[in-house]
Amino acid sequence: MEFWKASVYGKDYGDMLDLEVSLLKSNGAGARKYKHKSEVAVDTELMKLLHRELTDAERVATHEFFLTLVVCNTVIPISLDDNGSIDYQGESPDEQALVAAAAAYGYTLCERTSGHIVVDVNGEKLRLDVLGLHEFDSVRKRMSVVIRFPNNSVKVLVKGADTSMFSVIAKNTDKADDLARETQKHLTDYSSIGLRTLVIAAKDLSKAELEQWQCRYENASTSLTDRAIKLRQTASIVESELSLVGATAIEDRLQEGVPETIESLRQAGIKVWVLTGDKQETAISIGLACKLLTSDMQMIVINGNSETNCRNLLLDAKAKYGVASTCAKRKNFELKSSADKNDLQPANYKTSSEVPQWESVKEEAEVNGPLALVIDGNSLVYILEKDLESELFDLATFCNVVLCCRVAPLQKAGIVDLIKSRTDDMTLAIGDGANDVSMIQMADVGIGICGQEGRQAVMASDFAMGQFRFLKRLLLVHGHWNYQRIAYLVLYNFYRNAVFVLMLFWYILCSAFSTTSALTDWSSVLYSVIYTSIPTVVVGVLDKDLNHRTLLEYPKLYGAGHRHEAYNLHLFWVTMLDTLWQSLVLFYIPLFTYNESTVDMWSLGSLWTIAVVILVNIHLAMDIQQWVSITQMAVWGSIFISYGCMLLLDSIPVFPNYWTIYHLAASPPYWLTIILITIIALLPRFLVKIVYQRFWPSDIQIAREAEILLERPVSLPKKRGGRST
Ligand SMILES: Nc1ncnc2c1ncn2[C@@H]1O[C@H](COP(=O)(O)OP(=O)(O)OP(=O)(O)O)[C@@H](O)[C@H]1O
Numbered sequence: 134m135e136f137w138k139a140s141v142y143g144k145d146y147g148d149m150l151d152l153e154v155s156l157l158k159s160n161g162a163g164a165r166k167y168k169h170k171s172e173v174a175v176d177t178e179l180m181k182l183l184h185r186e187l188t189d190a191e192r193v194a195t196h197e198f199f200l201t202l203v204v205c206n207t208v209i210p211i212s213l214d215d216n217g218s219i220d221y222q223g224e225s226p227d228e229q230a231l232v233a234a235a236a237a238y239g240y241t242l243c244e245r246t247s248g249h250i251v252v253d254v255n256g257e258k259l260r261l262d263v264l265g266l267h268e269f270d271s272v273r274k275r276m277s278v279v280i281r282f283p284n285n286s287v288k289v290l291v292k293g294a295d296t297s298m299f300s301v302i303a304k305n306t307d308k309a310d311d312l313a314r315e316t317q318k319h320l321t322d323y324s325s326i327g328l329r330t331l332v333i334a335a336k337d338l339s340k341a342e343l344e345q346w347q348c349r350y351e352n353a354s355t356s357l358t359d360r361a362i363k364l365r366q367t368a369s370i371v372e373s374e375l376s377l378v379g380a381t382a383i384e385d386r387l388q389e390g391v392p393e394t395i396e397s398l399r400q401a402g403i404k405v406w407v408l409t410g411d412k413q414e415t416a417i418s419i420g421l422a423c424k425l426l427t428s429d430m431q432m433i434v435i436n437g438n439s440e441t442n443c444r445n446l447l448l449d450a451k452a453k454y455g456v457a458s459t460c461a462k463r464k465n466f467e468l469k470s471s472a473d474k475n476d477l478q479p480a481n482y483k484t485s486s487e488v489p490q491w492e493s494v495k496e497e498a499e500v501n502g503p504l505a506l507v508i509d510g511n512s513l514v515y516i517l518e519k520d521l522e523s524e525l526f527d528l529a530t531f532c533n534v535v536l537c538c539r540v541a542p543l544q545k546a547g548i549v550d551l552i553k554s555r556t557d558d559m560t561l562a563i564g565d566g567a568n569d570v571s572m573i574q575m576a577d578v579g580i581g582i583c584g585q586e587g588r589q590a591v592m593a594s595d596f597a598m599g600q601f602r603f604l605k606r607l608l609l610v611h612g613h614w615n616y617q618r619i620a621y622l623v624l625y626n627f628y629r630n631a632v633f634v635l636m637l638f639w640y641i642l643c644s645a646f647s648t649t650s651a652l653t654d655w656s657s658v659l660y661s662v663i664y665t666s667i668p669t670v671v672v673g674v675l676d677k678d679l680n681h682r683t684l685l686e687y688p689k690l691y692g693a694g695h696r697h698e699a700y701n702l703h704l705f706w707v708t709m710l711d712t713l714w715q716s717l718v719l720f721y722i723p724l725f726t727y728n729e730s731t732v733d734m735w736s737l738g739s740l741w742t743i744a745v746v747i748l749v750n751i752h753l754a755m756d757i758q759q760w761v762s763i764t765q766m767a768v769w770g771s772i773f774i775s776y777g778c779m780l781l782l783d784s785i786p787v788f789p790n791y792w793t794i795y796h797l798a799a800s801p802p803y804w805l806t807i808i809l810i811t812i813i814a815l816l817p818r819f820l821v822k823i824v825y826q827r828f829w830p831s832d833i834q835i836a837r838e839a840e841i842l843l844e845r846p847v848s849l850p851k852k853r854g855g856r857s858t
């Protein structure tokens with residue numbers, strides 16, 4: 134917030150003039166200089182205006198304008214030291230910027246309590262009594278403060294969004310009409326260069342008006358039920374027939390790395406929607422700045438003011454661009470293997486709802502290039518509350534970019550819900566303000582950015598981050614790693630348990646359904662708890678298939694998750710088939726080896742136990758992508774610990790398997806059997822892996838090979854079938 138503009142308009146200010154004279158008289162030597170944290174470059178013309186004679190109406194209006202900026206907010210001044218250094222703290226960075234700007238023009242906010250405000254106007258302290266404050270809310274989209282001046286005059290000072298302010302500004306004279314028109318022109322100019330605008334207005338309150346308001350205000354603010362509604366109604370008493378004082382525009386700078394992050398998300402195949410409370414022109418301009426919107430995009434603008442109007446606009450757009458209606462709830466999207474389609478994906482600058490691709494049904498229509506849907510909050514009122522949701526869903530999912538402006542917090546949540554209820558896709562919402570809380574809570578994954586707008590978003594989120602650009606790493610790196618790990622772990626755990634259970638099952642078959650077991654109860658329990666658990670956990674936490682640099686450099690690798698490459702029904706059944714094979718090998722090789730021998734059931738059980746532990750651990754070792762010392766210790770350590778436990782259990786005379794391992798391990802067939810089981814059981818899996826990696830490598834395998842062979846991320850070769858990473 135380093136740049137601000139202001140438009141101030143002159144008018145007849147009546148008794149404000151007296152106050153101004155007394156202030157100017159005392160302006161000069163001896164005035165205390167305040168230091169502020171932020172440097173504001175002052176506009177010389179405006180400064181000159183502030184030093185004009187007070188008989189000048191423009192000068193008086195400027196005074197009122199700056200006074201409103203200083204008073205009508207919730208910023209708290211904090212004295213940093215005795216030299217007059219002041220820091221402004223508050224939930225709204227816009228307000229802090231405005232108060233800092235006013236200070237640069239000689240209007241310094243010195244003190245704020247619930248009862249009074251002290252403003253230093255060019256060295257002279259002005260104490261104003263605060264009679265009441267109507268805080269900003271997203272329904273009114275404005276805030277107001279009622280103050281009493283030292284000369285006992287009472288004023289209401291209001292600031293808010295242009296749409297909400299012009300409806301309460303008096304336009305009873307031609308002059309007022311002209312001012313409103315000119316202000317609107319300025320506001321459009323400011324917002325089309327991406328500035329966030331606010332309109333400032335004020336009104337003198339007569340004694341009768343004040344009494345009426347005060348009575349209602351006291352009742353409302355002490356009410357135990359529907360307090361917010363009552364306060365809103367009370368605010369409407371004073372927030373009406375206001376006089377326009379001016380307008381401000383503040384630059385809301387994009388955080389570092391936002392366009393790049395958006396570009397990466399786009400390439401990763403993530404569909405991004407922007408939901409903002411900003412004015413439409415501001416939102417479009419910021420959309421362009423963060424590369425969400427591009428100049429070659431065709432824009433569909435839905436600005437309806439009635440249900441019929443919105444319906445017509447939606448249906449016209451659908452007909453024009455050939456959007457067919459979808460009826461049933463969509464099954465989880467089938468992302469086309471072509472990552473090229475992802476190039477059509479839009480992006481986000483601040484607040485987004487992440488959804489993957491939808492298969493929109495295109496008919497022959499005039500679609501030349503990507504489409505952007507721009508829709509305002511007013512239209513959403515009619516669309517989300519009526520039966521137009523499906524029309525919006527069809528159109529929005531067909532468009533490459535969706536930009537919703539002037540949306541209220543609940544509407545943000547409504548949009549996320551629209552996607553959640555109509556698709557099986559995952560939604561992610563990211564925002565930094567209190568107005569993003571409901572959206573963050575509604576989405577499957579909520580992310581709060583710890584910014585200057587308070588901590589509400591962070592408190593409501595699943596993940597908190599300092600900057601928007603960290604989203605890239607969170608999704609492309611940690612999202613990818615965790616998907617691969619979890620997908621593998623699910624399959625591995627099915628395998629790990631099934632191979633053991635199947636082995637016991639074959640024993641039951643061979644023992645004429647005797648339901649006896651060759652394994653002791655201890656072996657069964659320790660198998661899951663000790664023998665095989667630690668490597669599973671270590672791999673589930675630490676394994677990384679690709680280096681983070683590669684993942685950041687090639688966002689399309691994120692598409693593996695969209696395509697369900699690591700976990701799908703096909704893989705599940707292949708794993709189960711492999712499990713069946715491994716369990717048969719595991720059971721029958723010892724049986725054949727010791728067929729003619731005199732070893733008993735418990736000895737065989739001991740062999741089966743250690744063989745299955747070695748087998749599942751080596752199976753896991755074959756799939757580990759990145760060996761680190763902890764993984765080595767976990768895998769090989771588990772086998773040693775299992776041996777240790779078995780030696781211990783076989784040394785306890787009360788157990789039926791007493792001393793069995795000592796007998797068996799002394800002979801070579803024992804060791805040969807274990808080696809044979811491991812090799813034969815894992816051979817098919819090994820061969821299939823080699824064949825797949827040789828002839829049908831996935832993007833991840835190609836990237837891995839490139840990483841390993843060249844020891845750095847490089848341009849990846851074109852993949853067979855035209856797809857490349
Ligand atoms: N403290 C305030 N006082 C007066 N008006 C405000 C205040 N805060 C916001 N506004 C006005 O209300 C509008 C809506 O505010 P809201 O906080 O819902 O969204 P936003 O801050 O503009 O956008 P975003 O969704 O990106 O946070 C703002 O664009 C602004 O014009």
Ligand SMILES: [Mg+2]
Pocket residue numbers: 410566568
């Ligand atoms: Mg905001």
